Amino acid sequence: SNKTAFLTLAGSGQKIPQVGFGLWKVAPDAAANLTYEAIKSGYRLFDGAYDYGNEREAGEGIHRAISEGIVKREDVFVTTKLWNTCHEKKRALKVAKQQVEEWGLGYIDLYLIHFPIALEYNPECARGWYYDGESQVRLEKIPMRDTWEALEELHDSGLVKNIGLSNTNSQLILDILTYARVPISMLQIEHHPYLVQPNLIDFCKDQGILVTGYSSFGPQSFLELPDSFPTKAAQTPSLFDHPLINKLAKKHGKSTSQVLLRWATQRGLCVIPKSGRKERMAENLDVVGFDLEENELKDIAALDMGLHFNDPGVYLPGKPLR
Numbered sequence: 001s002n003k004t005a006f007l008t009l010a011g012s013g014q015k016i017p018q019v020g021f022g023l024w025k026v027a028p029d030a031a032a033n034l035t036y037e038a039i040k041s042g043y044r045l046f047d048g049a050y051d052y053g054n055e056r057e058a059g060e061g062i063h064r065a066i067s068e069g070i071v072k073r074e075d076v077f078v079t080t081k082l083w084n085t086c087h088e089k090k091r092a093l094k095v096a097k098q099q100v101e102e103w104g105l106g107y108i109d110l111y112l113i114h115f116p117i118a119l120e121y122n123p124e125c126a127r128g129w130y131y132d133g134e135s136q137v138r139l140e141k142i143p144m145r146d147t148w149e150a151l152e153e154l155h156d157s158g159l160v161k162n163i164g165l166s167n168t169n170s171q172l173i174l175d176i177l178t179y180a181r182v183p184i185s186m187l188q189i190e191h192h193p194y195l196v197q198p199n200l201i202d203f204c205k206d207q208g209i210l211v212t213g214y215s216s217f218g219p220q221s222f223l224e225l226p227d228s229f230p231t232k233a234a235q236t237p238s239l240f241d242h243p244l245i246n247k248l249a250k251k252h253g254k255s256t257s258q259v260l261l262r263w264a265t266q267r268g269l270c271v272i273p274k275s276g277r278k279e280r281m282a283e284n285l286d287v288v289g290f291d292l293e294e295n296e297l298k299d300i301a302a303l304d305m306g307l308h309f310n311d312p313g314v315y316l317p318g319k320p321l322r
């Protein structure tokens, strides 16, 4: 089956693989090996972030594959993201340069603003949502324009080849489009059958913005979060056990995960599933070589509940805000 498909980014005309590997919750001491194994099993797109705390290690895995002649730099596509605590323009520029160095690949292919939420920077604890690492939320008064303009400067300098957004709605995109000089190439959003987002996806298509869906398996990814991140995952039926997804998997002779990922890729999205297991890694990549029928795509979309698991509106309230 045809394992690779590519989409084209507005910013550069560069191609991005439609299926990639997600690096959220990959422990730093596992990231180099996992990234290297992912390349060996055929992955060429990696989705990282400052917040994930494993960029240097993921870069090492890519390096190993390059030095062994398995891939060339230009065959690999690296996405990474600016964290909420680094929205201030000067800090964004400085941190992005550090991130480029950590990956050690000369440049980043796609750089996203992780959330349209600016938080105060604490040098002792620059990752995560909480200023004190536990519960205190400190907002910072930085408008998105400052941060977007920092990304444009990074784009101008060639350190990052494409720029984009994550976790925003169409309203904010419309605002950014009133001043953007460099195209918004990508929007990365939570997307699964319980959160279908048809209007936002259509909007992006009209604007020439590609969409990446994350947490393609819905609640699964959120079950492993610490209790300090309240989510609705444990109360939500698994998509892997869902009768409709199972029925379609049987019918097409595929796994449930492949049905979930094919549904998203047939809607024109990139996907970036993460797995720590080799067999799943391979199965998650092999999701463009079969087609669901039009009515099957609709049946899956009908499971929509508008259910966000990754929801700052849940992380932030009830915490001391200042």
Ligand code: NAP
Pocket: 021, 022, 023, 024, 025, 047, 048, 114, 166, 167, 188, 189, 213, 214, 215, 216, 217, 218, 220, 221, 240, 257, 258, 272, 273, 274, 275, 276, 277, 280, 281, 283, 284, 310
């Ligand atoms: P995901 O990839 O949708 O799901 C991963 C979970 O599914 C893990 O528990 C994994 O377990 C399991 N899994 C993976 N493949 C499977 C398969 N074939 N069959 C059954 N279970 C499978 O979750 P995600 O990490 O939330 O989302 C993917 C990526 O999106 C992230 O890594 C990150 O790069 C990105 N993301 C971005 C944002 C953002 O704010 N922009 C937010 C969330 C995620 P095993 O590892 O045990 O296989």
Ligand code: NAD
Pocket: 021, 022, 023, 024, 025, 047, 048, 114, 166, 167, 188, 214, 215, 216, 217, 218, 220, 221, 222, 224, 240, 257, 272, 273, 274, 275, 276, 280, 310
């Ligand atoms: P995911 O939907 O990829 O799920 C991950 C979970 O599913 C893991 O617990 C994994 O063990 C399990 N899993 C994987 N394959 C499986 C299989 N075949 N069978 C059963 N379980 C399986 O979740 P995710 O990590 O939330 O999202 C994927 C990627 O998206 C992340 O790694 C990250 O790169 C990106 N992401 C970005 C943002 C953002 O804000 N931009 C937010 C979340 C995630």
